[in-house]
Amino acid sequence: MSLEQLKTLRKRRKEGATIALQKSKEYLLACEREAAEKYNELQQYGQWRLQHQEKLFSQLQVDSFSPDDLGRYMSNIEGMKVKKTQLEEELEAIKLKYQQAEKNIAKRKVALSIITKKLEKLSEIMDIKKKELSSGDGLKEEDVIDEIVAFRAASVR
Numbered sequence: 001m002s003l004e005q006l007k008t009l010r011k012r013r014k015e016g017a018t019i020a021l022q023k024s025k026e027y028l029l030a031c032e033r034e035a036a037e038k039y040n041e042l043q044q045y046g047q048w049r050l051q052h053q054e055k056l057f058s059q060l061q062v063d064s065f066s067p068d069d070l071g072r073y074m075s076n077i078e079g080m081k082v083k084k085t086q087l088e089e090e091l092e093a094i095k096l097k098y099q100q101a102e103k104n105i106a107k108r109k110v111a112l113s114i115i116t117k118k119l120e121k122l123s124e125i126m127d128i129k130k131k132e133l134s135s136g137d138g139l140k141e142e143d144v145i146d147e148i149v150a151f152r153a154a155s156v157r
Contacts, residue, residue: 010119017112031098042087
């Protein structure tokens with residue numbers, strides 16, 4: 001593989017990593033919007049629940065009172081508690097997705113940084129090679145590729 005081919009390959013990897021990072025950021029924004037919507041829904045439900053609960057209680061006081069009425073009232077109250085708990089759990093799940101998206105962005109930024117550094121190093125090596133070839137030192141492209149492979153092996157350790 002020539003240096004130009006390697007450079008083209010690294011540019012494609014950088015483009016892919018940039019696109020992946022952008023998609024991750026979009027997903028993070030979607031999670032943020034979803035969390036805000038769910039929080040608003042929870043707040044609105046809390047207000048509605050309070051009003052509805054007061055209405056049910058006042059109806060219980062006004063109407064003739066029977067054990068069945070109390071049972072329905074208690075089941076309504078329990079249903080509202082369950083709904084509130086469900087909304088809170090959904091909000092927590094969204095928060096976890098948001099945190100995971102933040103971690104994913106951090107990983108993708110690191111990957112993009114590494115790819116960018118490798119591309120910059122390759123560009124520097126190609127510039128040095130061009131200068132050496134123009135000055136007549138006579139290094140072959142295979143020698144430069146061998147140097148890159150040796151450098152890469154040393155940096156992996």
